Amino acid sequence: DGGITQSPKYLFRKEGQNVTLSCEQNLNHDAMYWYRQDPGQGLRLIYYSQIVNDFQKGDIAEGYSVSREKKESFPLTVTSAQKNPTAFYLCASSIAGGRNEQFFGPGTRLTVL
Amino acid sequence: GQQLNQSPQSMFIQEGEDVSMNCTSSSIFNTWLWYKQDPGEGPVLLIALYKAGELTSNGRLTAQFGITRKDSFLNISASIPSDVGIYFCAGYGGATNKLIFGTGTLLAVQP
Numbered sequence: 001d002g003g004i005t006q007s008p009k010y011l012f013r014k015e016g017q018n019v020t021l022s023c024e025q026n027l028n029h030d031a032m033y034w035y036r037q038d039p040g041q042g043l044r045l046i047y048y049s050q051i052v053n054d055f056q057k058g059d060i061a062e063g064y065s066v067s068r069e070k071k072e073s074f075p076l077t078v079t080s081a082q083k084n085p086t087a088f089y090l091c092a093s094s095i096a097g098g099r100n101e102q103f104f105g106p107g108t109r110l111t112v113l
Numbered sequence: 114g115q116q117l118n119q120s121p122q123s124m125f126i127q128e129g130e131d132v133s134m135n136c137t138s139s140s141i142f143n144t145w146l147w148y149k150q151d152p153g154e155g156p157v158l159l160i161a162l163y164k165a166g167e168l169t170s171n172g173r174l175t176a177q178f179g180i181t182r183k184d185s186f187l188n189i190s191a192s193i194p195s196d197v198g199i200y201f202c203a204g205y206g207g208a209t210n211k212l213i214f215g216t217g218t219l220l221a222v223q224p
Contacts, residue, residue, distance in 0.1 A: 004155075033212075042117070042201065042214035043156075058211070090155050099144050099205040102212055104155035 003027065004105035006091050011110045013078075013085075021076045021108045023091030032074035033092040033102060036060060043090060049074055050097030078110060086112045119202055119215030127223050132189040134218045136202030144205040145185040146212070147176050151198045159200075160187070192222050 004025045013019045025032065031050045035043040045058030049068040063082025068074050074093075078085045089108045094100040119136045126132060136145070144163055148156035160171050162178035162185060169176055173190045185202055202215040 006155075040216065042216045043203075044214075045211055048211075088153075092155075098210050101146060101158055101161050102203075103158060104148075107153070107155045109153070 004091060004093055004103060006089075006105040006108050008108060009106065011108055012113055013110070014113055016080045018077055018079050019110065021078065021089055021091075021110070023074045023076065023105060024072055025074075025091075025093045025105075026072060027093055027095075027103070028071075029093035029095050029103075030071070031094045031097040031100070032068070033094075034058075034064070034066065034074070034076045035090045035092065037088040037090060037107075046076065046089075048097075085110060117202055117204065117213055117215040119218055121218060122216070123219040123221070125221045125223070126192055128193060130192050132192055132196075132220060133186065134200060135184060135186045136204075136215045137184045138204065138206060138213075139183070140206050141182040142185075142204040142206035143182065145176070145178050146203045147174075147185070147187050148201045148203060149198050150201060150217075156201055189220075192220075194222050194224050196220060197222050 007022045033048040034046040037043050044060050046064050047066040049055035065077045091105040092102040094102045117136050117138050146161050147159045150156040160169050160176040165182045166180050167178040175188045177186045199217040199219050201217050203212050
């Protein structure tokens with residue numbers, strides 16, 4: 001089955017620790033995205049990548065970092081510099097960058113204790 | 114970042130009723146997407162619209178791309194309990210290639 005997987009589903013971390021969220025896709029999509037979702041708000045773009053070894057900051061990139069070493073994988077690191085990291089994180093992909101339909105993974109809920 | 118105005122914020126209806134929700138933007142959009150999100154899950158794409166005036170159906174769901182290109186509408190006919198969730202509009206507009214999301218409409222269906 002083709003799709004997007006995110007792991008883990010739930011993640012807990014202590015304040016001051018970095019944590020990495022996994023996102024993998026087997027759709028052969030070129031573009032991948034990370035969004036953050038908070039209650040009562042729309043999705044906000046953290047980072048996106050249109051091609052391997054290249055990525056751009058979204059609207060709320062501060063305190064986050066990414067890498068894109070493989071087409072299938074786009075991990076997100078939430079660093080200790082992120083002031084309010086508790087949120088639901090969603091990964092998406094599209095066939096190419098630009099104005100294409102985006103397809104989402106199941107999400108990871110991160111809670112900072 | 115820019116967000117779309119989506120209304121209503123929430124709807125509480127009886128099973129079998131029809132539902133309408135809409136999304137407006139202050140600028141012209143050239144693609145509209147409608148997603149549904151179940152609690153604790155990622156959004157699922159329902160309908161994609163690419164041309165002003167376009168009307169597209171997916172089962173009991175029908176969406177329209179407004180002719181002004183600044184709005185879009187989603188209708189659900191004969192609602193059922195599994196329609197419960199949050200519905201998001203999203204679109205591409207202006208010079209940016211970033212997908213912009215509405216704030217969502219929470220739909221509750223009472224059996």
